[in-house]
Amino acid sequence: MPRPRSLTHDQIAAAALAVIDRDGPAGLSMRAVGSELRMSTMALYRYVRDREQLEGLVVAGVLASAELATPPEAPWTERLTLLVERVRAAVAAHPSVVPLLLLHRHDSAASLAWGEAMLGVLTEAGFSGVQRVVAFRALLSYLIGALQVEHLGPLSGTGTVAIAGLPSADYPHLAATARDARSVPPEQEFGQGLAILLRGLECGPQPR
Amino acid sequence: MPRPRSLTHDQIAAAALAVIDRDGPAGLSMRAVGSELRMSTMALYRYVRDREQLEGLVVAGVLASAELATPPEAPWTERLTLLVERVRAAVAAHPSVVPLLLLHRHDSAASLAWGEAMLGVLTEAGFSGVQRVVAFRALLSYLIGALQVEHLGPLSGTGTVAIAGLPSADYPHLAATARDARSVPPEQEFGQGLAILLRGLECGPQPR
DNA sequence: GTCGTAGGCGTACGCCATACACCTACAAGG
DNA sequence: CCTTGTAGGTGTATGGCGTACGCCTACGAC
Incomplete structure (x- = not known):
């Protein structure tokens, strides 16, 4: 009225x-x-209600931009890769939102729907029970961690440069690895890490 | 004077x-x-200097409590597991420090030393170049993400309970998985996820 | 036209980090 | 033992934050 x-x-x-x-x-x-x-x-x-709810709205908006449909005939590893990469892409468009995502990844319908989509693929792939729990949490942890490592690094990448300049005497492997890292684009690094994880899911003692 | x-x-x-x-x-x-x-x-x-440096001191203190030596004769997967689990244990003793860890994981000698130890094991295992970069970042991402998922979850575990009570009609897989998850202790979940990742490193197309 | 609801806003409070100026405890030099 | 300068400890003040509260008023329903 x-x-x-x-x-x-x-x-x-x-x-x-x-x-x-x-x-x-x-x-x-x-x-x-x-x-x-x-x-x-x-x-x-x-x-x-308060600032916290506003932060949740922002996160929900970013996550909602990730498409959840995947081609049903594709291999399950590929479908999971799609779902994970889409979240990564959505977040990469707004890097500054990462700290908020970490705190509010749970409390939006968009994030629940994403989890449901992931679990749907895992279930169709034959995962169930504890294996499904572990597989999902492993993928979720990797995604969350990779976003955090990439965007909240020591000033997002410049830190790698700083580490590459460390005294090789004190941190030989670290310095060498940081030098190598400069030639690897972040998307490739993310994708290959994800591939390692999926390979572990495929060829483990509890396959399928 | x-x-x-x-x-x-x-x-x-x-x-x-x-x-x-x-x-x-x-x-x-x-x-x-x-x-x-x-x-x-x-x-x-x-x-x-400021609050930020104080936060860094706290993180450094927690990380410093993680032992870095590993038995040289043990398989590399086991040595990496030890290093990762020790950080997890150090952080689990002070769960509230997780948000600070996420922001300051880079800027302490303790965290550099931990990275150096991890890379030492990876190098001895035969990893080099881009593969070493990817392997290290994958392990780091999983660790960081798992800590975050475990301790900053929807009120650290109670959220799983809440999800388990979701309308099964809207989120069938999510609700079922959350029910399964209640019977898996966090350490086991973490360890199995890590095992999956290490298996992927072992049996991938770029092994050794 | 009247009225009640709820939108929009101004003010105020208590918290925070921190810049700055002050007093003073103390070790070194006499 | 006394003086002295450095740097430790503190009180005060500023500007930001989130937000509780109460006021005015625009507006849809009657």
């Missing part, structure tokens, strides 16, 4: 994402999002 | 860790650590 709402959750999430993309994760504040929407800070609270 | 220092970095790290263990990650503040040390807030700044 009274005045209609003038904002949607989607608009709010988009505004917050814009702030984060522009000013980095530390730039996100209720004040900043408010003025991004040309509203007062407190107006936001008509739409959002 | 003037007055001697009355605090060491170790004492400060221990105090901050005590605060975190008692009040959780959000309880960490310069004020809290100051009063834990029976000093004023600002006294801390004589020993520490």
Whole structure:
């Protein structure tokens, strides 16, 4: 009956994402999002319980951009690769959102749906019971960890350069590896790591 | 010549860790650590540049408790498992430190030394060049991600319970898997996931 | 036109990190 | 033993944050 709402959750999430993309994760504040929407800070609270819920909206928005359908005739390893790579791509488009993703990866419908899709493929591949639990958590851990390692590294890649310059006397392997790492693009590194994990799932004592 | 220092970095790290263990990650503040040390807030700044450096000290302290020596005659997979499990154990003793670990895993001598130890084993196992880079990053990503998934989950495990209660109609696989997951202790889940990854390193097209 | 609901906003409070200026405890040099 | 300069410890102040609360008012229903 009274005045209609003038904002949607989607608009709010988009505004917050814009702030984060522009000013980095530390730039996100209720004040900043408010003025991004040309509203007062407190107006936001008509739409959002608190800052935490707003962060959840941002994460949900990013995850929702990942397609969940996979070709049913493709091998299960390939289908899982698709699902994982799509999340990686969605996040790579907004690197500054990684710290929020770590805290809110659980509490959105988009993330539940992604998990459901992953488990669907694993189930069709023959995984069940504890093996399915372990396989899913291993893939999830790798994905989460890789995002974190890639985007929250020591200034996202410049750290590798710094490590490459370490005194070879103190850290010979580390310095050498960091030098090698400079020639490996992040996508390739991510993909190959994922391939290793999937190979372990394929050829383990509990195959199928 | 003037007055001697009355605090060491170790004492400060221990105090901050005590605060975190008692009040959780959000309880960490310069004020809290100051009063834990029976000093004023600002006294801390004589020993520490800013809050970020203090966080680094805490992480360094936790990581330093992980032993780095491994039996040279053991298989390389077992030696890597030891190194990874020790970090997991060190962190599991102070779960609230996980968010800080994610941000500061790079900037302490302890973490560099751990990386060096891991790479030493990988090198002895025959890995080199890009393969060594990929293997190391895969293991690191899994470790980081698993810590995050385990300790920053939806309230650390209670979330699994919540998911298990989801409407099976909407998320059938997710609900079933969450039910299965309740019977798997976290250490076993972590260990089996790591085993999968190591198996992938062993039996891949680029073994040795 | 009237009215009640709920949108939008201003103010204020308590927390945080931290810059700065001050006092003072103490080791070194006499 | 006394002086002195350095650096330790502290109090105060600033500017940011999230958000509780209360006010005004635009608006749909009647």
